[in-house]
Amino acid sequence: MSTSVGQSKVRVDAYDKAAGRAKYTDDLCDKSALIAKILHSTIAHGLVKSVDTSAAEQIPGVVKVITCLDVPNYKFPTAGHPWSTDPAHQDVEDRLLLNRHVRYYGDDVAVVVAEDEVAAMQGVRALKVEYEEYPFVLDAQEAMAEGAPQVQEDFPGNILAHTSIRRGDLEKALQEPGLIKVEGWYDTPTVQHCHIENHVCFASMEAGRITVVTSTQIPHIVRRVVGQALGLPWGKVRIVKPYIGGGFGNKQDALYEPLCAYLTTQVGGRLVKLECTREETFVSNRVRHAIRTHIISWVRPDGAIVARKFEAFSNQGAYASHGHGVVAKGMGAFPQLYPCDNVECDCWSVYTNRPAAGAMRGYGIPQAMFAGECHIDDICLSLGMDPLEFRRKNLMPVGYVDGFSKNELYDDTFNQCLDRAMEVIDYQQKRKDYQNQTGPVRRGVGLAVFWYNTAVWPISLESSSCRMVLNQDGSLQFQTGETEIGQGCDTAYTQMVADAVGVPFEDVHVVSSQDTDVTPFGTGAYASRQTYIGGFSIIQTGRLLRERILNYAHELTRMPAATLDLVDGKIVRKGDGRVLMTLGELATEALYSTTNSQHLTAESTAQIKSNAYSFGCSIAEVEVDIPMCKVKLLNMVNVHDCGRLINPALAEAQVHGGMSMAIGYGLSEELKFDARTGKPLNNNLLDYKLSTCMDHPNLEARFVENLEPTSPYGTKSLGEPPACSGAPAIRNAVLQATGVAVDRCPITPHILFEAFKEAGLITD
C-alpha cells in the first residue's frame, strides 16, 4: 500500500531553494524596519555601574536606547524544552533581557534602535559603559574550586546541577583479583554550530499583540519564552517561522526574540529588526558544551568489563540555557552502551565566564562518545585486544531494556552496522596492513560506535499535533508545529502524509512556515524527533481524515464505508477494485454540496510515551604526517540504524552533513578564549576552522533498516546521530597510526606536536 515512504523523492523545497525563491526571515522584513544593534560587554565578568547614553541619543536616526538598567525584572529561561507545569522540571531562569551583571565577554549590555543600520552602529559605539570588573573563570573544574569567582548569584560553587547514576557495588567488584585498570581524561572543545543563516528576527505589534518573525527551530516554545521574558500572557505573542538557513540546536533556544519583542513595545509597536553578525553568532548565541570526562574501567584480561567509573565536568558558560540536560544525556549513554554490573557515574554542569552553552547536534552524545569510544580503544591498547572484537563482545546485547526509558534493543543492530561499515572500509584487514609501520607518514584505521536516544520522553513531554485540509482537487495541505530547518522534514512529512491518507506525493502541500496563531501545537525541531514524533500525529490525523472521506464516499456511493478504500487519490471499492470516483470529485462535491456541505479537515494531538534507540558506527582511515603533526582523513564511513528510511537520498544527505560536523569536531574546530581577558579569539569563519568539503574525503553513508516497532513509520532518529561517532573514530585511527592516544579533540597540529613530543616521535 505504501507508495511514497521509502522513495528518494526530490525535496519539496529543492527548486525554490536552488532558485533563490525561498523566503527566509530577512527576506520577509519590510525595508521600513527599525534596526536594533546590541552593545556587548568587553569584559568577561563584572558589574555595569553606568551607561552614558547621551552621545548615542544625539546621533541622527537613533530612535531609542535601552540599557541593562532599564529592562523589566523578569528572569526567564531560554532553553527550547517543552514547558512543564512542575517547577522542579522547569528550565533555569537566570537572565534578563539585558544583564547588568555581565558574565562573559560578549554579554548583552545595551541596545540601540535606529532608523538604519549605520545609525544603530554609531549609536552602539557612542555608548559609554563604566564597569566594575570581577575576576573570571573559564574552566569548569576551576570554577568548582573553592574561592572561584561566582558567576550566578543563586548557584554557590557555580554548580548548576550535579546528577549521579549508581549500579551494583563498585567497591566490592574491585576486590576481584587480576583486574586491569584503565583510566583516562578526555577533553572536548567549545564549538559553534555555524549554520549558514545567522539568527535574525523582527517584531511588531498589532491589535495589542506582539508578532515576532524569527529564524528559530521552535516557534511554539519561543512564544512561551517571549511571554515569560516580557511578563505577558502567552497568547499575546505570535511567532512566525519561515524557512531557516540551519540551526543545529543553536536555534533551539530563544535567542534574541524576547529582546526584539520588548523593543517593539518601546517604540510604539513599530517594526524592529535584530540581526546577528557572525561574530555575535559565535559568542552571544549558544555554543556546544566543552566537557571534560574522566573514565576508569576495570576489565578482566579477556575483555570483560567488571566495573566502571565516569565523571564529566560540563562547561555551561554564563547562562543555563539547556543546562544540565546535555551532559546528563551523555552520562546516560555510558552505562547503556557497554552494560556493566558495577557503575558509578557523576556529572556536573558548571557555570563559567564563557558564552552560554546550549543544544547542539548530538546534545552531549558527541562529547560522551569521544570520551567513551577513545577510552574503549585505550582499554584495548592496554589489553592488546582488537577494538572490533572488544566491542562485539561488550556492546549492548539484543534484548537489552533500559529501566528508565523502557527502550529495548530489538535487533542485532551493532553487529549489522559494523558489518556494513566494513563493506566500505575493511577495518580488520586494514588494521593488519597498518601494523608495525615506521617512517614519518603512517596510516591507521579507527572505529567508534554511538548510542542515541530519539526524542525526549520520558524526561519531558512529547506530543505533536497536525492538521490536514482537503482541497477541491483532492490535494491537501498539511500543517504541523514541527519545523523544517533545512533537514528535509517537509519532504519526509509529505511522503508520510501521502501514505497515511492515501494520496499521491504530489497532492500533499506542506505548509512549511509555522505561525503560532494557526499552526497546530508542536515543540519544533530537536532531539532528532521529527519523523518519529511527527509520525504519530500524522498517522492518527491521516486516519481521521480518511475516515471522514470514506464516510462521505459512503454518502455519495451508498457503499458501506468499510468496503471502501482511498488509494492513490481514488475511492476504490475493495471487493472488486473498481474506482468509484477520484478524491478530487469527492472533495468538490463535499465542499459545494447543497445538501451536505463539508469542509473535510482533520486535526489531532498525539502524545508520545515511547522512545527509540538509534545506533550506528563510524570507521575512519587516516594518514598522519608525524613531522608535520598533520592528520589527513583518507576515508570515512558512517553506518546508521535509524529504522526505516523515509527518503534514502535525504537520509544520505543528512549523514553527510553530520559527518562533516564530526570531522571538524575531530580535527579542526574550537572556539578559543584569551586566558587573560576571556575574550573570544576566533569568533569568525576565517579564524575558526569550520570543516568544509575541502577537508572531506569521499563520505560514505550506509544504512541498516531494522524497523523500529514502537514507531508509526518504523523510523527513529537520524538528524543528530551522524555527528556522534566520527571524531573518536578519527582519534582511534590516529592512535593506530602513531600509537599515541590523544586525549582531546580537535586533533590539531598544535595538539599533536605536544603529544608526539611527549611520545618521543618528534623532538623540539
Add this chain to the structure above:
Amino acid sequence: MSTSVGQSKVRVDAYDKAAGRAKYTDDLCDKSALIAKILHSTIAHGLVKSVDTSAAEQIPGVVKVITCLDVPNYKFPTAGHPWSTDPAHQDVEDRLLLNRHVRYYGDDVAVVVAEDEVAAMQGVRALKVEYEEYPFVLDAQEAMAEGAPQVQEDFPGNILAHTSIRRGDLEKALQEPGLIKVEGWYDTPTVQHCHIENHVCFASMEAGRITVVTSTQIPHIVRRVVGQALGLPWGKVRIVKPYIGGGFGNKQDALYEPLCAYLTTQVGGRLVKLECTREETFVSNRVRHAIRTHIISWVRPDGAIVARKFEAFSNQGAYASHGHGVVAKGMGAFPQLYPCDNVECDCWSVYTNRPAAGAMRGYGIPQAMFAGECHIDDICLSLGMDPLEFRRKNLMPVGYVDGFSKNELYDDTFNQCLDRAMEVIDYQQKRKDYQNQTGPVRRGVGLAVFWYNTAVWPISLESSSCRMVLNQDGSLQFQTGETEIGQGCDTAYTQMVADAVGVPFEDVHVVSSQDTDVTPFGTGAYASRQTYIGGFSIIQTGRLLRERILNYAHELTRMPAATLDLVDGKIVRKGDGRVLMTLGELATEALYSTTNSQHLTAESTAQIKSNAYSFGCSIAEVEVDIPMCKVKLLNMVNVHDCGRLINPALAEAQVHGGMSMAIGYGLSEELKFDARTGKPLNNNLLDYKLSTCMDHPNLEARFVENLEPTSPYGTKSLGEPPACSGAPAIRNAVLQATGVAVDRCPITPHILFEAFKEAGLITD
C-alpha cells in the same frame, strides 16, 4: 450569560488602522516585485487584428509583454458566487485573461511586465494595436432590438438571461371594473463602488504552486477562479487576503487575480504586482447594473392592489460577472414587499458595450426599491392617498411566508420601523406643513421602505467553517473564511466567539487575514451574510471547544463535565458557583500534561439552509430650489430591523455608510459614457460626484431589534440594507415638494431642469 454580544466594543482593528500599522496588500508586497500594467482597449467594440510589441520589448526594464493573442484559451467566470457542481447553476464563462474581441472601452488587451512602474507604463504606451472596429451599443433595450451589435458570440440577441414570475391571473383580474391603472418607467444609473483602496494583487510561485495576495472579499472563491482561468488544479493556488480598504461588492469578483497569477508563471515565478489606478477601477473592474424598470399597477380607489406587472432591463455590460442574479434578486422583492394576487414579472440581463456590471451593495435591491417605491408614491399621487397609509395597508403582513425561500415575517416590523423613523422626522406632520407651497424654494418629505434577503440560500450554497485554537493563557485564536472588509466583522465575530465559548472579549484573537492554505473554507463577505451565516459555525464550533474544555476540566477536577460551566474564562462548578480553575490554568495543564497532553482546538462546518428577511425604511426631508434645479437634503433617517445588534456602535456606522451611498445614488453619482465612442467620461473622483460628508445632513440611524428566530445570534443582514431605501425616499420628497415625479436617479440639476420645464415650473 451573554456578555460581549450587544455591547459597543471598540473595533479590534481600530488602533492599528488609526495608527497606520494595519497592513494592506500593497504594504506587504516586496519592493523587488515586477510591475504589470495593462493596455486597455480604446474602442468600445471590435477585434484586435494585431499587437506590435517590438517597441515595447526594446524599452529597458520591460521583462515580458503578453497580449490577447498569447493567453490560454480557458474561458472562466468571475462572479464571487459559491461554486456549484451542477453546470446549470454555474456562473457564465465568457472571458479570457485578455480579450481579442474587445467589448467595451477599457477592455483588457495586453499587459507589460517590467522591473518598475515607469518602464511598465512606457511599455504600455509603446504597444501598437490594430483594431477592426464593430458597431457598439450602450443601452440594454437597444441591445435587445433586432440588428443590434452582438456583444458575446454565444448569446444571440445579447440576452444573458430572462426569468419570470407569474402569480394569479392578471388578465382575469383586470376585468374588475373601476380599477385605476398607474404606470411608470424608472431608470437607475451605472455607478461604481468607489472603495478607498483600488484593487491590487501580487503573485509569485513557490513549490510549483501560485500564491496571490490580493485585495478581495472572497479569497476561497478567487482560488477556484484562478484555477479555472489557468486550467490548474485548484489546490495549486493559494490566496491570501490581508486587510482591505473596502469592496462594496466590486471585490466580490475575481478581478485581476487570474491575470496576475498567470503573469508570474510567465516570468519564472517571480513576484509580479498589478495595481489598478482609480481610472481602471471605475471602468475595468465592475460597476452597478443600470436597470430600467417598467411597472404597472392596477389598484382600487381604496388603495387595494389588484394586479401588477413588472419588467426590468438590466444593463449587464460586456461580461457576465454576477449576471442575472442581480436583477433577479430585485424582481424577487417585487411581489413580496407588497403581496398581490395577480402578478406578472419579467426581467432580462442584457449584454451591452459598457463595463461589466457585478455585485454592488444591495445587489439589485437599490434599483428595485427605487423603481418600486417611486411607483408606490406615484400610485398614491393618482389615488390622492397618503403614502404612509398606503404602505401600512399594503406592505407584507405579519406571518407572510415566501414559498421559495421559506422566509417568514415574524414581527410587525414595518410598522415598528416606520414609527421609529417618525420619532426623528414626523412624516405626517411635515407632509401637512409642506402642503400647498408656492414660491421658488419648497420643501418636502419622502418615504421609502425596503426588503432585503440575508445571504444566498436557497439559490446557492451557504456554508461556513471556522476553527478555534486555545492558547496556554486561556485566550484563543479564531479563524474563518468569512472576511473583514472594513465592515467590522472581525469585531462582531470576536464578540460572538467570546460568548459562544465563555471567555472575555479581550481573550479572543481573531485571525483577520485569510490564507486559503490554512483558513477554514468560507465563501467570504457578500450578501450581508457575515453575522448570520458565520454565527452558525461560531456557535457550533464554540460548543465543540467548550465540550473539549469541560471534558478536560472533568479530568482535572473529577467533577462530572455536566456539572461544570465555562464562564468568563473560568471553570465554574454550577452547583455552588465555585471557580475551580481559570481557563488559562486548564489550557496550560492540558498542553503540557505528561499524562494527557491535548492541544485543545475545534473546527467545524455549518451548512445553512435558512434565510432571513431584513427590513427597514428611510425618510428624507429636502428643500428644492426650483430655479436652480437643486435639491438640498435637510434630514434623513434610516431605520433597520436587522434583528439583534451585535455591536450597536458598529451597526450605526454601517448604516451611516449605506446612507451616504444612497444619497450619492439619489442625487449625484453616475458613470457616463460618450454616445459616439462609448468612452467613459468621468472615470475619476474629480468628475464623478461621489457623495461625501459635505453632501450629508446629520445622518440618523435607528433600529428595531426583533430577534430573528432562525439565526444563532438573532441577527440578520445589515451590511447592504442601508443603501437600499434612501434614493427613493429623496425622490419622493422631491415629489412632495414640487409635485414632479422624477423617473430616474440621480436627481441632478440637469434632470430636474428637464423635468421642471416639462412640468411648467420653469421656462427656458
